[in-house]
Amino acid sequence: MKRIIFASVLVLASVPAMAANVNVHILGKVLPVCTFVSPADVTMTIPDMTPGVVADKQATVGVSFWCSKGTSYTVSMNDGLNGADGKKNIKLAGGDATDLIAYDLQADKNNGVGEGGLVENKVTLTAVVAGDAYQNAKAGDYADTIVLTVAP
DSSP: OHHHHHHHHHHHHHSOOOOOOOOOOOOOOOOOOEEESSOSOOOOOOOOOOTTOOOOEEEEEEEEEEEOTTOEEEEEEOOOTTOBTTBEEEEETTOOTTOEEEEEEEESOSEEEOOOTTSOEEEEEEEEEOGGGGTTOOSSOEEOOOOEEEEO
8 A cells, every 4th residue: 555655656757747827918008198297377478558659569479388208299278268260469457348449369389299297398489579460459457368288
């Protein structure tokens, strides 16, 4: 009997162990996104406008953003609260629909390709009020708000 048990142990010890393998796939996705570096609103202040002095008034501001590396983006803006049909206007505080001064707002770029989340892109906005646009305007504070969009 001892020989049978010993022989069984020898047979079991000589059978190789069988291993099982399975592939494990690790997946991830980087989203094609753009976002502003500082999500706070940006203010542009046009220099004081003096009727009788015909001089263009200009303000410039830079806005930083980043986009996923390799992501194409577009920069756009709407007509603002007081604009229509591609024309922008600042409006007199408390004024009526005719208390407007036309202005032009341009971005120095309207598209590009993102370089990743650690590399800032910058768009420079320039607002210009033509000297003749405010000659017959009422005195007071004027304002408008536009929405600047950077989209993949």
